[in-house]
Amino acid sequence: MTEKLVEINNHNFIIELMYADTKQNMTGKPVYKEIGFGNKALVHKDLWNKLEQLIPWLEEHKRKLKIFDAYRPPLAHEKLREVIPQPGFFAINPATSPHCRATAVDVCLTDENGNELTYPTLVDAYDPDYATEVQQGKSEAFFEYLKKARHDYEDASKEALHNRRELKSLMESIGLKALPHEWWHYELPNGREDDKYPMIK
Numbered sequence: 001m002t003e004k005l006v007e008i009n010n011h012n013f014i015i016e017l018m019y020a021d022t023k024q025n026m027t028g029k030p031v032y033k034e035i036g037f038g039n040k041a042l043v044h045k046d047l048w049n050k051l052e053q054l055i056p057w058l059e060e061h062k063r064k065l066k067i068f069d070a071y072r073p074p075l076a077h078e079k080l081r082e083v084i085p086q087p088g089f090f091a092i093n094p095a096t097s098p099h100c101r102a103t104a105v106d107v108c109l110t111d112e113n114g115n116e117l118t119y120p121t122l123v124d125a126y127d128p129d130y131a132t133e134v135q136q137g138k139s140e141a142f143f144e145y146l147k148k149a150r151h152d153y154e155d156a157s158k159e160a161l162h163n164r165r166e167l168k169s170l171m172e173s174i175g176l177k178a179l180p181h182e183w184w185h186y187e188l189p190n191g192r193e194d195d196k197y198p199m200i201k
């Protein structure tokens with residue numbers, strides 16, 4: 001661990017790391033709990049400096065930001081990869097994942113009671129049936145479904161599209177970068193630079 005990490009501990013943020021529990025977890029394994037890491041959202045202080053800028057908006061709009069993943073210990077990454085080794089899920093080298101550098105978060109907005117808003121998919125495109133298939137090594141149907149996780153996917157309800165766009169403009173307004181294929185993932189624009197943000201063990 002390092003002094004560069006900040007634990008998110010603020011009532012405007014809900015911490016339910018997907019890999020610390022099993023209820024919305026594509027791998028079905030509470031790996032963060034298994035390695036003793038628990039349900040803790042750690043981020044690089046540069047990322048927290050941006051996330052905390054959301055607080056006035058969240059309070060004004062009676063929303064909370066739910067965090068599904070933040071810093072991912074490399075050991076946890078390796079264990080997740082043992083469960084789902086197929087390409088397209090967990091990078092072979094954890095050092096390439098911005099989560100292992102604490103420069104990325106997986107998020108959605110909720111109402112003031114913590115109910116997730118509607119999006120084209122759940123975070124991580126979680127679905128219990130696909131999760132079972134993927135854990136058995138069958139990922140073809142899931143990858144087809146994963147098209148719904150893209151920012152350019154338009155065949156969803158008006159409400160889901162509105163919520164996805166609102167989240168994107170909100171996160172971009174604090175200087176975070178979206179990935180085209182995962183509506184829930186946001187990272188520091190330079191968060192993959194080896195010298196500035198190396199993997200944290």
Ligand SMILES: [Zn+2]
Nearest residue numbers: 104105106185
């Ligand atoms: Zn992510």
